[in-house]
Amino acid sequence: MDKEAIRLMLGHLEKERIQTNKAIRKLPRGMLRIWKNGSGRIQQFRQYQYEGTLRLKSINCDPEQVYALAHKSYLMEKLRRIEKNIRILKGDGPKLCSLDPEDILRSLPKNYGTLNPLRVIDPNVAAAPDYPNPVFDKSLLPKPAALSIGSMDPRDWAAQPYCANTKKHHRKIHMTARGVACRSKNEVLVLEKYDALQIPYHYDEVVQLPDRYVSPDVIFPDPYGMLIYHEHAGLQTEEYLNDFSEKIQAYAACGILPGHNLIVTFDHDDGGINMDMIESLIKDKMR
Helix, strand or coil: CCHHHHHHHHHHHHHHHHHHHHHHHCCCCCEEEEEECCCCCEEEEEEEEECCEEEEEECCCCHHHHHHHHHHHHHHHHHHHHHHHHHHHCCCCCCCCCCCHHHHHHCCCHHHHHCCHHHHHCCCCCCCCCCCCHHHCCCCCCEECCCECCCCCHHHHHHCCCCECCCCHHHCCEECCCCCEECCHHHHHHHHHHHHCCCCCEECECEEECCEEECCCEEEECCCCEEEEEEEECCCCHHHHHHHHHHHHHHHHCCCCECCCEEEEECCCCCCCCHHHHHHHHHHHCC
8 A cells, every 4th residue: 555545544544533532422421231131131231430330220211322322332443443543554553454334333242233233333213113024014015016017107106105124124234325224235236226327216125926925125117117126146045045046936926037027136156246247137127
């Protein structure tokens, strides 16, 4: 790394250090402590110093304070990494620390895993429901998989409320530039490609097939109003691929077919993604 690059990076990190310190000072005094009692129930406490004595106060009934303190722990770990990177860039250390939010979250105490990580990163994000099957949400029920939007304007279709999949919502910690929370960085790349191409879409919408519910990564209308379904396979374990194969067969039974109105893409074995190929497949459907 040349001297100019190091100078610019140091300047950025110094700015980040100042901003992170300011944010920490605005948060409640003390630290969050979480553990399970003898019956397995999660207990949440604020640990603080009072007149030279270490004290604990239960905050189980105060989720706002829980997440404010969790965010403080997140910022303190981020600050530790920033300061280490500054020392490394000044010649005192071998390797830079990751400032990726997912890596910082992994460094927090194990019991923080009981919290919604999106709110740990940003306590202002409202908690979303997390239930095992989206059909349990009685306010918005999944609709049968459709093949067309008819004569509806694609932008009006995209703006309609729909049943989004909130199963394992806590894994949605990666954000697109437009503010859509995704489960993986590659999903972010895929959605941002649709945004860059200015294609209206639904992300992770739950639709009903004859024998199951599915939530395609993306559904979007082509210029003729035909709905295109896009499934991107990330985790490629044997169990995942078997389920994925059954899902493709279920799509086919409804007239949703690869090469016609179904796009199927995959991560590489190393976790990479070919965005040029994905863009080509999307554009092909928009001709």
